[in-house]
Amino acid sequence: MSAQITVLQAYNQALSDAMSDDDQVLVLGEDIADPEEGGVVGLTKGLSTKFGELRVRTTPISEEAIIGAAVGASLVGFRPVAEIMLMNFTTVAMDMIVNHAAKLRYMSGGQTHCPLVIRTMTGAGMSTGGQHSDYYEAWFAHTPGMKVVCPSTTEDAYGLLRSAIDDPDPVMVVENMPIYWTKGPKPEAGHRVPLGKANILSPGTDITIVSYSRTVLEALGALQAISGAGVSAEIIDLRTVQPWDQEAVLASVEKTGRLLIAHEAVVPFGCGAEIAAVVQDQLFGKLKAPVKRLGASFNPVPFSKPLETAHMTDAAKIAAAAIALVKGE
Amino acid sequence: MSTNTYVPDGPTKLEMFRKMALLKANDERSRKVITTGRLIMPYYSYRGQEAIPAAMGVVLKDTDYLCTIYRGIHDMLAKGLPLKSLWAEIAGRVEGTCKGKGGPMHLTDVEHGVMVTTGIVGASMPIANGLAWASQLRGEDRVAVATFGDAASNIGAFHEALNLASVWKLPTIFVCQNNLWGEHTAYEKSTSAKRIADRAAAYCMPGICVDGNDPVELYGAFCEAVARARAGEGPTLIEAVTFRFQGHVFGDASGYIPKEEMEAAKARDPYPLFRARLIAEAIATEEELSAIEAAHEASLDEAVEFALASPFPAAEEACTDVYGEVA
Secondary structure: OOOOEEHHHHHHHHHHHHHHHHEEEEEEEOOOHHHOOOOOOOOOHHHHHHHHOOOEEEEOOOOOHHHHHHHHHHHHHOEEEEEEEHHHHHHHHHHHHHHHHHHHHHOOOOOOOOOEEEEEEOOOOOOOHHHHOOOOOOHHOOOOOEEEOOOOOOOHHHHHHHHHHHOOOOEEEEEEOOOOOOOOEOOOOOOOOOOOOOEEOOOOOHHHEOOHHHHHHHHHHHHHHHHHOOOOOEEOOOOOOEOHHHHHHHHHHHHOOEEEEEEEEEOOOHHHHHHHHHHHHHHHHHHHOEEEEEOOOOOOOOOOOHHHHHHHOHHOOOOOOOOHHHHHH | OOOOOOOOOOHHHHHHHHHHHHHHHHHHHHHHHOOOOOOOOOOOOOOOOHHHHHHHHHHHHHHHOOEEEEOHHHHHHHHHOOOHHHHHHHHHOOOOOOOOOOOOHEEEEEHEEEEEEOOOOOOOHHHHHHHHHHHHHOOOOOOOOEEHHHHHOHHHHHHHHHHHHOOOOOEEEEEEOOEEEEEEEHHHOOOOOOOOHHHHHHHOOOOEEEOOOOOOHHHHHHHHHHHHHHOOOEEEEEEEEOOOOOOOOOOOHHHHHHHHHHHHHHHOOOHHHHHHHHHHHHOHHHHHHHHHHHHHOOOOOOOOHHHHHHHOHHHHOOOOOOOOOOO
16 A cells, blocks of 8 residues: 555645745645644644745735735736635635635736646534635636646645646635544655646446535445436536636536535535536536535525534535435435 | 925926826826717816825936826826827727736736726725735845825725735835825815824824925925835835815816815915926926927827727737736
8 A cells, every 4th residue: 555644735745845946836724834833733843944944934814915916926927825814714815815826817918827726725524604614616716817636645735836827817715624634645756737627536337426625525425326216427527717628527427417416515516516508518418417506505604513524515415415316306 | 203304306206297297287188088978988187186296206216116096097108108109099099008908907017017007996005015025035236116096095905014014024115195085085074193293103104294295395204215215225205285176086076175175275286386496496487398398288289199099909909918828
């Protein structure tokens, strides 16, 4: 068995390797330097000791100032990786992200651009309640100029973050907090996962299940129950939601004729809606069943454990929905 | 805060006049071109505020960075943006600095350090910090200037940016053009501080309040702030008190400004005052100043005609420059 590391270590390794490879890579955010223990979950531990506190800079709790500093430095060639501790806190920096980072290339007619990365963690399952757990990837995927990635494994965490840092435009890296401490193969140094490229995790013939972030692990968890019911499911980890891999998804659904999209965010106006719309538009006559979406119910993430569990998209729900779609129940 | 250390010499004063004359002529021409229907654009007149960028422009170098706002064409021209590029841009033509994709509110001209123009109140400041951080990281002596209005000192971005600049000792210069009106609302109705410069104390940085209609006083303030920034001693907040002679946006007749207040402000119009001063101080003659004004008018004639004769971008251009090429 190859060496194993946690998802959290994979992100740390990606940052460290990127900073070693390119002295224009900067890291900034709240509590991120070593005197502050390398972040609230220790993800950036060791970086400031290795690269100095000018390149790995702890900031005040000022999200707009953080992204503003990243935008300004990126305009003149630096590649800042800004950490917004929790995805809900991006709301405080929305103007800098949406009106500036995403639009400056366009509004300047290509004279400037913002090669910056925003790393942010989120996810339900740890009883963090209504303001620390939300998935807002659809907001940013809906913003021209932005790219959004949602890794689910150690190799994707490393490879997508490295590609995000290489990218000439702003990329939001949505990190799932509950899976930070799950283990997987140690990625090779320099490994890249191209943005916009999905990963087919399990081939199948009856139904395509498209997912991303932690929900991919739930889909894999559903596989046994699905095959037990005599259904062959193809599971696709989208990995990037903007731009998403239409080619891979369309090819798979053309083969299976059925599509289930599962994500952690609330269902209405989520990324699943966009995928469903494109698939029905392109493959209308080839679908054997209506496209189905699974996600959170349309309410804030609840605190109380049973409510939080009910709110989430788990393996059992995915299995039931997939089997029902194929069996026509 | 003393600003006597830096006194402009005759040629510098004349250069400031030259810039003020350009800015004033450009504003008047803009309103004329819109009124006659030759151009359609949102326009935020800066008439009355010309002295501030004129002084800034003679102190900054081309390599220094500027982040300005929707009422910012005076800042850009003073920083060196060429008239033809400006006019082609605000006319939405391909020869504009942004190929017509920015317009008057989102103009960028990297060559002259005009890095960002924002339509969002307060947003120039956090971005200027990033440019200043870049300069600090590279050990350069470039400074980053963020200009903004008095009302922007009430938004979160101002406070986040000043605090960060102070903690990080960034070479950022925060230039508040206090024209006493935030859109339609009077200063005292929206702003708790007697002086915006007083707010600098809360962030442990120097705050300088100057007469924003006096280029000589402004020159001193800019020199002091720029010297401090270039020496690595950190940011400065400059408050330049001035007035806006037009409405918030073109077409707004500024009925909310009391007549007497407007008349008193116009009596202190920085342009004729500085013009008379240069003649009184024998720095230039009436004829020389008139020649400068006539030359600006001729350049404007040329720039406007150039812009209006330039082609519009092709429709396909709407979808380019959204993302760059991935290597």
